[in-house]
Amino acid sequence: MNTQLEHSDLTEDAKMEAFLAKIDRGEKIEADDWMPDDYRNQLIKLISMHGISEIMGALPEKEWVPKAPTLRRKLAIMAKVQDEMGHGQLLLRVAEDLIAPLGKTREDIMQDLFAGRLKFHNVFHMEAPTWADAGVIGWLVDGAAIITQSMSLDTSYAPYARALHRICAEEKFHAQHGESIVLELAEGTEEQRQMLQESITRWWPSLLMFFGPPENGNITSNQASNMRYKIRSQTNEELRQIFLKKYLPRIFHLGFTVPDETIYFDEAEDKWIYQQPDWEEFKQIVKGKGPRSAHRLHLREMSYEETKWVRDAILSYGRQVG
Amino acid sequence: MGELLQVETAQEALKNQEYTQALVDLLFQLADDDFILAYRGSEWLGLAPHIEEDVAFSSMAQDMMGHAVMYYEMLEELGVGKADDLAQLREASAFRNAILVERQNGAGGYNDDPHYDWAYAIVRSYVYGLHKKVRLESLLKSSYSPLTLISRKMLTEHRYHLMHWQVWLKQLANSTPDARARLEAAIAKVWSDAGELSDLGPNAASITGFGLIEAEATLREVWLKETQAIFEAANLSWPGEPGAAKERGRAGEHTADLIQALATLSEVYRIDPAASW
Ligand SMILES: [Fe+2]
Numbered sequence: 001m002n003t004q005l006e007h008s009d010l011t012e013d014a015k016m017e018a019f020l021a022k023i024d025r026g027e028k029i030e031a032d033d034w035m036p037d038d039y040r041n042q043l044i045k046l047i048s049m050h051g052i053s054e055i056m057g058a059l060p061e062k063e064w065v066p067k068a069p070t071l072r073r074k075l076a077i078m079a080k081v082q083d084e085m086g087h088g089q090l091l092l093r094v095a096e097d098l099i100a101p102l103g104k105t106r107e108d109i110m111q112d113l114f115a116g117r118l119k120f121h122n123v124f125h126m127e128a129p130t131w132a133d134a135g136v137i138g139w140l141v142d143g144a145a146i147i148t149q150s151m152s153l154d155t156s157y158a159p160y161a162r163a164l165h166r167i168c169a170e171e172k173f174h175a176q177h178g179e180s181i182v183l184e185l186a187e188g189t190e191e192q193r194q195m196l197q198e199s200i201t202r203w204w205p206s207l208l209m210f211f212g213p214p215e216n217g218n219i220t221s222n223q224a225s226n227m228r229y230k231i232r233s234q235t236n237e238e239l240r241q242i243f244l245k246k247y248l249p250r251i252f253h254l255g256f257t258v259p260d261e262t263i264y265f266d267e268a269e270d271k272w273i274y275q276q277p278d279w280e281e282f283k284q285i286v287k288g289k290g291p292r293s294a295h296r297l298h299l300r301e302m303s304y305e306e307t308k309w310v311r312d313a314i315l316s317y318g319r320q321v322g
Numbered sequence: 323m324g325e326l327l328q329v330e331t332a333q334e335a336l337k338n339q340e341y342t343q344a345l346v347d348l349l350f351q352l353a354d355d356d357f358i359l360a361y362r363g364s365e366w367l368g369l370a371p372h373i374e375e376d377v378a379f380s381s382m383a384q385d386m387m388g389h390a391v392m393y394y395e396m397l398e399e400l401g402v403g404k405a406d407d408l409a410q411l412r413e414a415s416a417f418r419n420a421i422l423v424e425r426q427n428g429a430g431g432y433n434d435d436p437h438y439d440w441a442y443a444i445v446r447s448y449v450y451g452l453h454k455k456v457r458l459e460s461l462l463k464s465s466y467s468p469l470t471l472i473s474r475k476m477l478t479e480h481r482y483h484l485m486h487w488q489v490w491l492k493q494l495a496n497s498t499p500d501a502r503a504r505l506e507a508a509i510a511k512v513w514s515d516a517g518e519l520s521d522l523g524p525n526a527a528s529i530t531g532f533g534l535i536e537a538e539a540t541l542r543e544v545w546l547k548e549t550q551a552i553f554e555a556a557n558l559s560w561p562g563e564p565g566a567a568k569e570r571g572r573a574g575e576h577t578a579d580l581i582q583a584l585a586t587l588s589e590v591y592r593i594d595p596a597a598s599w
């Protein structure tokens with residue numbers, strides 16, 4: 001740092017100090033409060049990725065919505081996927097407020113997604129070829145999401161915290177919805193059980209990847225600053241262990257396996273020792289090179305482009321009446 | 323019409339075979355209309371023009387699907403079959419929905435290159451919805467008490483849907499020339515099928531004779547009058563008498579679109595209908 005500080009720099013420093021003191025006292029930041037650019041940028045990255053993941057996350061299950069096997073399941077999965085779109089809507093509104101001072105809008109978020117600049121969660125790049133996947137997504141993917149999102153309930157950014165409170169409440173219903181599909185298959189015919197086992201096996205590496213690479217003591221600068229800003233409070237590995245502790249016993253109890261022959265619980269260390277998924281593959285997947293990335297992005301982009309005339313019409317009508 | 327009996331329960335209805343037949347015929351029309359259009363709505367999930375509308379559209383499709391479930395459960399109560407089987411195991415020729423609701427949303431599959439037409443979605447939902455309102459209001463006076471009861475419940479929800487469609491119609495009709503042209507094309511397309519909505523099927527005389535619902539001509543007249551007023555308020559020219567497809571859905575004649583829809587919506591259930599899902 002330069003020893004001869006400009007007056008404005010001092011002011012920025014003082015602002016920064018006051019900002020950090022404020023979040024250290026456990027106070028929350030509102031959209032209109034002063035915040036460091038770095039904090040704003042971290043939030044934009046996190047919340048737009050979360051919002052877009054909700055929306056892209058609707059797509060694998062959407063594949064099963066029209067095919068859900070009973071009238072009750074049809075109603076339940078329609079409601080579930082609708083909720084996910086609703087989560088996307090809530091979060092994009094939070095992101096919109098953060099990007100507004102930068103002169104950006106939701107249109108920019110969508111264009112970033114289409115251009116591959118905005119990433120979405122690894123799980124939503126994967127295939128969901130059977131009805132059991134609809135169950136496993138609800139049970140385990142939503143279950144994993146509850147764990148990461150619960151960590152952020154106490155985030156220093158108040159609008160995000162408020163959105164998360166609502167989202168987490170709904171995610172619990174989603175996990176129940178998924179569990180109910182899974183239990184029905186688990187208690188069902190041989191064919192149904194096999195369908196479920198194949199789905200668990202298929203989703204296992206993606207579920208491990210969901211929480212991000214383990215830190216092995218080396219916390220990235222991103223993670224460190226997000227912890228400093230109280231945007232997050234736990235590491236990837238801590239979150240993954242919570243997930244494993246919660247769900248592995250349930251999977252085994254139902255008589256199913258995961259594709260990891262050496263997995264075991266280390267009592268002394270109080271953690272699951274598991275085989276690492278291919279983290280190089282993870283990087284490729286979130287870059288948009290997963291098995292369904294292109295298909296889902298195409299679906300999203302195409303429907304967006306083909307309904308442009310509708311958004312234009314709404315704008316035009318708004319100008320006329322308004 | 324002579325003195326009409328009021329039937330309070332399924333058990334009571336079952337004492338009269340002809341009455342039961344008329345009731346079952348009507349219930350299949352009501353159930354299948356809502357079921358198939360709700361299915362079409364569910365195909366739109368994730369594809370609506372903006373996220374807010376995606377949520378709203380899905381919520382309305384769920385209400386409609388919920389109504390279909392209530393009708394299928396009434397059929398189950400009358401011993402016609404299990405609600406899930408009725409919805410998913412019947413052949414197309416057993417379906418009694420109007421052709422309008424089975425038409426695909428546009429070219430392509432819901433998951434593969436769907437070229438869906440939002441103007442058609444709006445006009446179909448609204449025109450169908452206006453007819454459904456007239457039908458539900460008539461059912462408030464039905465001789466079958468369980469129908470009057472659920473119709474009252476459905477109407478409350480349904481009025482919100484109509485308000486939603488009305489806003490869309492007004493917006494699209496009075497915005498860009500492109501939107502206006504698409505809307506008019508959609509109206510023409512919907513209108514060429516819409517006349518069948520008030521068709522009560524081959525057993526119409528018995529259905530109205532037992533006082534289950536008012537006569538086709540009455541339903542049609544009220545529906546057209548109300549629809550005309552709404553079109554006028556939105557500055558849309560009145561398309562005149564609605565037409566009907568060459569297939570008569572109410573008599574079990576259907577298009578390839580329905581056959582495909584049924585194959586999709588029953589795909590998982592048909593793996594093993596005896597299993598629990
Ligand atoms: Fe969600």
Ligand SMILES: [Fe+2]
Nearest residue numbers: 084142171174
């Ligand atoms: Fe969820």
